Amino acid sequence: MTISIVHYNVCPVCSSTIIHPALNAKDESVSGETFSIWQCDQCTLRFTQDVPGADRIGAYYKSEEYISHTNISKGLVNRLYQLVRRTTLRQKRKLVCKVTGKKRGAHLDVGSGTGAFVDEMSRSGWRTKGIEPDDGARKVAKADFNCELGTTDEFFRLPPSSFDAITLWHVLEHVHDLKIYLGQLKNLLNDNGRLIIAVPNFTSFDAGTYKEFWAAYDVPRHLYHFSPGAMAKLVETGGMKILSRKPMWFDSFYVCLLSSKYKNNGKTNWPGAAWIASISNLNALLHTTKCSSIIYVIGK
Numbered sequence: 001m002t003i004s005i006v007h008y009n010v011c012p013v014c015s016s017t018i019i020h021p022a023l024n025a026k027d028e029s030v031s032g033e034t035f036s037i038w039q040c041d042q043c044t045l046r047f048t049q050d051v052p053g054a055d056r057i058g059a060y061y062k063s064e065e066y067i068s069h070t071n072i073s074k075g076l077v078n079r080l081y082q083l084v085r086r087t088t089l090r091q092k093r094k095l096v097c098k099v100t101g102k103k104r105g106a107h108l109d110v111g112s113g114t115g116a117f118v119d120e121m122s123r124s125g126w127r128t129k130g131i132e133p134d135d136g137a138r139k140v141a142k143a144d145f146n147c148e149l150g151t152t153d154e155f156f157r158l159p160p161s162s163f164d165a166i167t168l169w170h171v172l173e174h175v176h177d178l179k180i181y182l183g184q185l186k187n188l189l190n191d192n193g194r195l196i197i198a199v200p201n202f203t204s205f206d207a208g209t210y211k212e213f214w215a216a217y218d219v220p221r222h223l224y225h226f227s228p229g230a231m232a233k234l235v236e237t238g239g240m241k242i243l244s245r246k247p248m249w250f251d252s253f254y255v256c257l258l259s260s261k262y263k264n265n266g267k268t269n270w271p272g273a274a275w276i277a278s279i280s281n282l283n284a285l286l287h288t289t290k291c292s293s294i295i296y297v298i299g300k
Contacts, residue, residue, distance in 0.1 A: 004053045008038070012224065013234045014292045021049070025217045028262045030063045035219040045230035046202055051220045054176045060220055061134060075080040084250050085093070095246065099194045099297050100101035105164035108188060110181075111264040112149050112170030115141030122147075126165075131155045161190045168197045170293070173222040182238040184257055186300065190192075195298040197239065198248060199226045204292040205280040206256050214259035216292070227287040235298055244297045245288045252292035 010017050026032065027204040052060060067300035097103055104125035107288045112118050112130035114137050121128040130149040134170040140146040167187055175181045185195055200216035201207065202225045207214045216224060216285050226234075228245070235242050242275070253274065 006051050006053050006176070008047060008049060011040035011043060011045055012047055013045045013230055013237070014043040015038050018042055021107050021300060023212045024047055025212045025214075025219045026262075027060065027195075027219050028135065028215070029218070029221075030060050033220075037217060037225060040230070043230045043233040044203075044227040045233075046225035046226075046227070048219050048223050050225050057176070057220065058134070070292075076256060084254075085116065086205050088248075088250055089117055091119060091122055092167070093120050095295070096126075096167065096194075098198065099196065100165050100192075101243070102164055104167065106162060108158070108163045108166045110155065110166065110168045110185070111174065112141065112147070113117065115145040115147035117167065118147045118149065119145040123191045128156070138190055158186060160187050163188050164193050165188060166193065166195050168195075170198055170200070172197050173199055173224050173226065175221065178224065178234070179238065182234065186238060186240055186293035189300060191300060193300075194243075196295060197231075198293060199231065200251070200255070200293050201226065201228065201289070201291060202251070203227045204254065204290055205283050206252055206259065206292050208274050209276050210256070210259040210263060213259050213263040215255045215262060229292065231289045231294075231296055235296070240298050240300055242296050243299050246297065247281075247284050247288050247291035248293040248295060249281055249284075255292055256280070 008019065011019055018041040019038050020041070024034050024036050026034050035051065037046050037056055038049045040048045062149070090283050096107065105127070107126045107128045108122070109118050109128060109130045111113050112132040115130055118128050118130035130141070131152065131154065132149040132153045138149045141149050166189055181219065189195055207216065216222070232242060238250070256273040256277040257268055257270070261268040280292050288294060
């Protein structure tokens with residue numbers, strides 16, 4: 001039976017008991033509720049405490065503002081997101097090809113949203129399977145891209161060692177059963193395959209600047225808030241290894257624009273947000289681990 005509220009007494013990644021409150025953040029998208037974010041002193045993971053369980057979390061995704069489930073273009077920030085997405089989809093596809101050494105193959109996209117990346121990969125000749133738990137997003141994917149996305153149940157029924165590439169674009173932070181999912185991802189990857197996971201980085205300059213207003217905390221939908229150290233520990237405990245890290249340059253601008261809006265009661269400080277995003281990216285030029293969002297390329 002699923003528990004309605006999840007309270008952690010130990011770190012979800014390393015099981016340390018040295019955990020404590022770090023800050024409080026408000027759900028700006030749906031409920032307006034405030035949630036406590038805790039931190040583990042052992043592996044540096046942050047996590048949302050007393051988060052709604054899997055049986056209740058769905059209500060916190062029901063908003064026209066939640067772009068990954070709706071494809072909305074209302075508002076300048078969302079229109080810019082849609083414009084930039086055409087570029088980032090191509091970049092992601094090229095990254096998959098580069099790290100796998102394949103121009104086409106078997107690909108699994110977990111947390112496909114409205115199916116844009118599944119469509120991008122399929123049109124490039126990859127045999128792509130998409131998984132998306134939200135029924136509304138699956139319907140949008142069918143209507144917009146004619147993509148038949150699978151459910152979470154299907155994810156756990158897929159045959160082992162069947163994929164050359166598995167991608168999770170800002171998905172892992174949403175998954176309740178973190179270690180179970182990671183185990184299944186390893187199980188589905190073939191011996192030479194690559195697991196590609198993108199997550200926000202709360203140790204970035206923009207996160208430190210906006211603090212509790214940092215949009216990538218996105219409570220309670222984001223259950224975990226990863227540092228590079230926490231990701232390394234998670235991958236290690238899952239019996240895999242991080243092969244490389246890649247920056248996500250556009251993410252910092254999108255996150256800073258939203259963060260500025262949250263901090264200034266709905267009014268975005270465009271020059272200020274762009275400046276903070278630029279500094280964040282400059283910091284990441286020499287150290288990828290300082291980027292606002294990081295892509296982790298993982299192998300067995």
